[in-house]
Amino acid sequence: MAVSEKLIQRLNDLLMLDHDAVDAYEQAIKRMDSEMCRNKLREFQADHRRHIVDLKDCVVRYQGRARDHADIKGFFIKGMTAIQSMAGDEMALKAMQTNEKLTNQKYQEALDDLTMPDDVRSIVQRNRNDEARHLEWVNLALAQRYWEKAGPTANP
Numbered sequence: 001m002a003v004s005e006k007l008i009q010r011l012n013d014l015l016m017l018d019h020d021a022v023d024a025y026e027q028a029i030k031r032m033d034s035e036m037c038r039n040k041l042r043e044f045q046a047d048h049r050r051h052i053v054d055l056k057d058c059v060v061r062y063q064g065r066a067r068d069h070a071d072i073k074g075f076f077i078k079g080m081t082a083i084q085s086m087a088g089d090e091m092a093l094k095a096m097q098t099n100e101k102l103t104n105q106k107y108q109e110a111l112d113d114l115t116m117p118d119d120v121r122s123i124v125q126r127n128r129n130d131e132a133r134h135l136e137w138v139n140l141a142l143a144q145r146y147w148e149k150a151g152p153t154a155n156p
C-alpha cells in the first residue's frame with residue numbers, strides 16, 4: 001500500500017473514532033446530574049469536534065476523501081451501547097473512562113507510525129495530548145467523586 005493511501009486510511013480511522021467519541025459524550029452527558037461534570041464533558045466533546053475538522057483538513061490536503069460516519073457509526077466505541085443502558089454520573093464516567101483509554105491507545109498507535117508526515121503528526125500529537133488530558137480528568141473525577149461535590153469551589 002502506498003504511503004499516502006495508508007495515511008488517508010489512518011486519518012479516516014481516527015476521524016471515525018472522533019465521531020464516535022462525540023456521540024459517546026452526548027450519551028454520557030444526557031445521563032449525568034452533576035452540572036460541573038456535564039460542563040467538563042461538553043468542553044471535551046468540543047475538542048473532539050475540533051479533531052474532526054482538523055483531521056478532515058489533513059485528508060483533503062493529501063488528496064484523500066473523508067469517510068462518511070453514517071456508514072459505520074459506533075464501530076470503534078462499542079461502549080456507546082453500554083452507556084445507553086447506564087444511569088448516573090459514576091456509571092457514565094466509568095463508560096467514558098473506557099472510551100478515553102481507547103482514544104488514547106488509537107492516537108498513540110497512529111503516532112507510532114513513523115511514516116506520518118510532520119504536518120499531520122503535529123495535528124495527531126495535539127489530539128493525542130487532548131485525549132491524555134481527558135483521561136486524566138476522568139480518572140481524577142472518579143477517584144474523588146466530583147459529582148458528589150457542589151458549589152463554586154468544586155470546579156477543578
Ligand SMILES: [Fe+2]
Nearest residue numbers: 044103131134
Ligand atoms: Fe476524549
